[in-house]
Amino acid sequence: MMPDPTQEGKGQTKEWKPDVDMPVVYFQGVSKSYGRIHALSNITLGLSGGVTGILGMNGAGKSTLFKLLMGKLKPSAGEIRLFGTDPWKNPAPYAKVGFVPEHEKMHDWMTALDFVSTFARLHGMTREKANQEAARVLDFVGLSDVANKQIGKFSKGMRQRAKIAHALVNDPQLIVLDEPLQGCDPLARTTVMNVIRELGKMGRTVLVSSHILNEIERITEQIIILHQGKLVALGNLHAIRERLDEIPHTIRIVGKDARSLAKDILEHPAVFGLSFPSDTELLIQTYHFGSLHAELPGLIVNNGHEVTLIDNPDDDLESLLGHLTGGGA
């Protein structure tokens, strides 16, 4: 309860001894419910190092998971450890954590530099050090030229990057980003993705949530899929896909002459069904999505077909979830 007399960034005067044997993020049988609504049920996972994508539809429990991890919410059951410490009871591990909340609301009246350096001082930095560090991270996220502009005048992408700078200012070991790509324009999206990949390369543990599979795919292959508060899959995205090979996938091709293309494609052993919604459109049914997808471009080019679009209508989170939860696409 007492304020920190040394003001050096220790949350409490109580000595904090990180448990070195623990993974960075550790959930053991964690549930969180609001009355009758179960936001999360029985989540068990441990994470250390690398970039991990948390996938889930809106309301799947991604933000709840993060808020539990950041000690904002108290778990209804189970045990959470952040660097081996219960985050609900002790804010000390935040010294090694950076958190980007999903909320759009920011302190619009501050400049980006003010925003980042003010909160940097909560890590026990002096004013000068905080300014230095803030300038450094703003440069890292590509905001150095607007560092002295008010956040209220920023675009959504710039705001997201300012939030990321705020989270990175203490050079954290663990970075938690809640929907960092939401509302970003393509350019900002690329910048944010590069920043996240860069952090992964630097050996930090990064947790990033999204409800769009493609986004996560471009950042990392290690994913966790949440659905209705339950953890439905955890591991490499391709491995998860492989497991789904027995499930039929659809590939949609749009080209000049769909019927002549169909003739050539039908020879491929993986294909088990074709249909023509229109003269220029071809839908292919396959059980071996991975192999067919890899060979398809060669097949088209070798036979001299003109194709304007290859699309996987099934390859989004909804159908993936559908397969994983056994409902079928």
Place this chain on the structure above:
Amino acid sequence: MSEKPTIWRALDRKAMAVAEFTLRQQRKRLSTWVVMGVGFLAMAVLTMFYIDSMLREFDAIDNDGDSRDFDMDGYPNGQENLYGTDILDPESHPGLLDPPVAPDDPSKWINEDGFDIDSLADGSYGYDDDGDCRTEDKTNSQRDTNNNNIPCDVQIYSEFYSNNAIINGDNDVDEDPDEDAYAKESIHRAFVLALGKFGFVFLIGIFVPLFMATGLIRDEMSSGTMHYMLSKPIARSEVFLYRIMGFLGLAWPYMTGMVVLAALVTGFFGPSDGFFRFSDLGVWMAVLLASLLSLLVYAMLFCLLGVLWKHGIILALPFAAWELGMILTTLGAPDAAILRFSVIGWAMNIVDAGAALTWTDTSLLIALGLWAGGNNSGSSYESSEPLTGSLALEIFASDSGLGMTPLVTIVVSVCVMLFQAATFWFVGGALFKSKEID
């Protein structure tokens, strides 16, 4: 600059970062300036009434009737009394004495025998300014009608049971005070106390924190911006404390400025022999101390209520009403035990103790105003109604309720208020710690 770690260097990190942030955040809000502006205007309007009463003339009343001339011989009764001639016989007047005395202008006998209100104390007091008691025509017993063996004085003593001042004057001593001087002195004191107690300590002390401190934590929790602060290694009770510090960083200078301004205005307009009335500074210092402490305690409490419930301001309003009841209680019954369960009761103790240290004679001033020359005077003619200002002063001045010496009262009350603030901080921090933030 040396990098030696000092406490200030250390505080410049977390504490100052949050406090500075809070201060700047409040400064950017329009509502802050509206609340402060309204507070200033309210105090300014009150002060206008005060300035008006200081600038006007209070009618002089001939309390004892000796400016009259009953026998129409051209000599006012007072002058005839002084020279021992018959006030009812036109053939008897000082003009027939040897040497003859010219008649006085009757206005000279309206406020001819006022009490000296600069320094009052128990004991023998008073001087027969107009000489109608000291006159040689009177016998010693006529000069000492209050039987204290001191001729021509006013005896002031405290009643044994009630501690009320009892005033017993010899006939014709101090029987016709100067209404204007008395009214200005007592209205001045009453206003300083009223503005200090109701204006600064109560109105500003409660309403500024009510509007500005209730949301210190709550607003950030509702809008989601609290996440930025709480994802840093800082305990929530620390955030609570430092946010209050930031609030006080704005509210304390504001309060200090207003009190200093009020002290200057009343200093220049108040009754005094010189250019500026320095004699109230002690009271203003007590008012400042009490109001700064009440800002602190109320800010802690209202911030706590905001954390407790989303609509904490609804919880704060009945409390403000309770405090209003308590401040009214301090006026009539400053020693009521229920006042111990309020914040304002302790703040009032500080103001009253400060006033007791600065104006040692207030209760006597009130008593004299109510006595108004007394109706035991032999030549009493007009009714001795309380003098203007004495009732106002009686309302706003009260003894501090602890029954200790003023200095001890101040020390004890400051400690109690600091303890209240610490308790609210402790509870508020614990509540905040147990809150889930979405």
